[in-house]
Amino acid sequence: MKAKLIAYTGQDSPIHRLTGAAKLVVFAVWSVTAMITYDTRVLLVLLALGLIAFRVSRVRFRDFSFVLALILVFFLMNHVAIFLFSPLEGVRIYGTRHDLLHLVGRWWVTEEQLFYQLNVALKYLAVIPMALLFILTTDPGEFASSLNRVGVSYRIACSVSIAMRYIPDIQRDFQNIRFAAQARGLDISRKEKLVKRVRHMVGILLPLILTSVQRIETVSAAMELRGFGQGPKRTWYSARPLRAADIAAIAFVVLLAAASFWLTFEDGSRFYNPFA
Amino acid sequence: MARKASPVEQVVAIGIGAALFVVLGRFGSIPSGIPDTNIETTYALLALFAVLYGPLAGLLIGLIGHTIKDAISFGPWFSWIIASAVVGLIIGLAARKIDVRDGEFGKKDLIRFNLYQIIANAAAWFVVAPVLDIVIYAEPVNKVFTQGLVAGLSNIVTVAVLGSLLLAAYAKTRTKKGSLTREL
Numbered sequence: 001m002k003a004k005l006i007a008y009t010g011q012d013s014p015i016h017r018l019t020g021a022a023k024l025v026v027f028a029v030w031s032v033t034a035m036i037t038y039d040t041r042v043l044l045v046l047l048a049l050g051l052i053a054f055r056v057s058r059v060r061f062r063d064f065s066f067v068l069a070l071i072l073v074f075f076l077m078n079h080v081a082i083f084l085f086s087p088l089e090g091v092r093i094y095g096t097r098h099d100l101l102h103l104v105g106r107w108w109v110t111e112e113q114l115f116y117q118l119n120v121a122l123k124y125l126a127v128i129p130m131a132l133l134f135i136l137t138t139d140p141g142e143f144a145s146s147l148n149r150v151g152v153s154y155r156i157a158c159s160v161s162i163a164m165r166y167i168p169d170i171q172r173d174f175q176n177i178r179f180a181a182q183a184r185g186l187d188i189s190r191k192e193k194l195v196k197r198v199r200h201m202v203g204i205l206l207p208l209i210l211t212s213v214q215r216i217e218t219v220s221a222a223m224e225l226r227g228f229g230q231g232p233k234r235t236w237y238s239a240r241p242l243r244a245a246d247i248a249a250i251a252f253v254v255l256l257a258a259a260s261f262w263l264t265f266e267d268g269s270r271f272y273n274p275f276a
Numbered sequence: 277m278a279r280k281a282s283p284v285e286q287v288v289a290i291g292i293g294a295a296l297f298v299v300l301g302r303f304g305s306i307p308s309g310i311p312d313t314n315i316e317t318t319y320a321l322l323a324l325f326a327v328l329y330g331p332l333a334g335l336l337i338g339l340i341g342h343t344i345k346d347a348i349s350f351g352p353w354f355s356w357i358i359a360s361a362v363v364g365l366i367i368g369l370a371a372r373k374i375d376v377r378d379g380e381f382g383k384k385d386l387i388r389f390n391l392y393q394i395i396a397n398a399a400a401w402f403v404v405a406p407v408l409d410i411v412i413y414a415e416p417v418n419k420v421f422t423q424g425l426v427a428g429l430s431n432i433v434t435v436a437v438l439g440s441l442l443l444a445a446y447a448k449t450r451t452k453k454g455s456l457t458r459e460l
Contacts, residue, residue, distance in 0.1 A: 005302070005348050006348050007348075031352065031354070035354060035412045035413075038414060067348070067349060067350065070349050070350045071350045071351060073350075074350040075350075081419055081423070082415060082416055082419055084419075085416050085418050085419035085422065086416030086417075086418060086419055089416045093414070120413065120414075120415070123413065124351065127351055127352065128351040131347050131351045131352055132351075134347070135347055135348060155283070155287045156287075156290070156336065158287055158291070159287050159288075159290035159291040159294065159336060159340065160291070160294075160340055161291070162287070162288060162290075162291025162292060162295070163290075163291045163292070163294035163295045163298070163340055163341070163344060164295075164344070165291075165295075166291065166292050166295040167295045167298050167299060167344070169295075170292070170295045170296055170299045171299045171303070174299050174300075174303065174304070188306055197306055198306070198315070198437060198438060201304075201306055201315075201317060201438065202438065202441045202442060202445065205300075205304075205317060205320070205321070205438070205442060206442060206445050206446070208296070209296075209321065209324065209442065209446065210446070210449060212292050212293075212296055213328070213446075215292060216285060216288045216289050216292050217285070219288045219292070220282065220284045220285040220287070220288040220289075223284050223287075223288065224282070224284045228284055228287075229283055229284050229287070270414075271414075
């Protein structure tokens, strides 16, 4: 289990300096826009802007390079699956058919299908830079206060902050328990029979869950003793006031979303159709 | 009536449950022998925490855990994130009737737990995930329903086996209500 997890890098750049609340709003509006539109032009603009923001943030390639393989695998599997299951989905959506190549049986390569899958790809790629950037440039401590600022209850904001805080600890616990179990001969790899594999997994999960439940009791007792959850509101040590750059970023993304909805639905359909 | 977790305990349980969801989601899958189908142990964990801490905790563990897990691996896939939240919510509804915290997990509880988890997984993976895939991503209908069917069935089996085993084992570690008798 040498896999790393991507995390906050703590550098200094215009993107890092934005407050967490502003970045959260930008990321949320960005994702919703990319979810709704299927307009190729809008998606291309989103992707380009995302890449520019990436450049501006000056995050180092090695801080996120290890997730690129995962992204690529997910991406390829999804595209192969789409083509295998529905080679004429593009024809159905765009209403025309331009055959390029016949493979076997019902699997024709059509211009419409290629264009449709290009759009599916863009829709996914348009969100990735922003998602990575959000994780890489937002201090987890400040993140909770930003959630609270945009209207999420502070109890849930604290849950999120606890989750981020405990991921490394639990990862370490899991690793220790797993090594201890393996030292005692509990194998969960392909070499063992399925039934035994599952039974061995219980032997690893149970101690992990029991220590976690204990930890929940300790942490919640500590929080209760400090009066957590007594007031309807709370203040945050890491909260920062919105500055001009934050307001500009939020205004920009809202305008961008408005413009993309207008462009997308101008012709009454969420798809941009170059074949008509 | 089961002992209820205090609101503060729920806040912490959501946080740590979500962290467990992330760690098990990334590193806790076991190969099942069928290609590209893993036993996702993380859903057994989600089921256990939903039963222990209730529907709201289940919903938020699924939502927060899956969002973080996706965000730190291949980018958020929103339709499946919402499906995970639905699983936690529905299994959590069984929490009021199952007293694992008091060391009770008999045959009746086992059947009730599995009934809820089958409904939860079916609703999430046969309905919510594919429908949102179509609405949000306009993916081919037959592809998303096949994917949902495979994911749903494998999760139902995983939770039925691993989830039940974990609940039974957890119940054994708790002190039974009324287990003390007065000496005369």
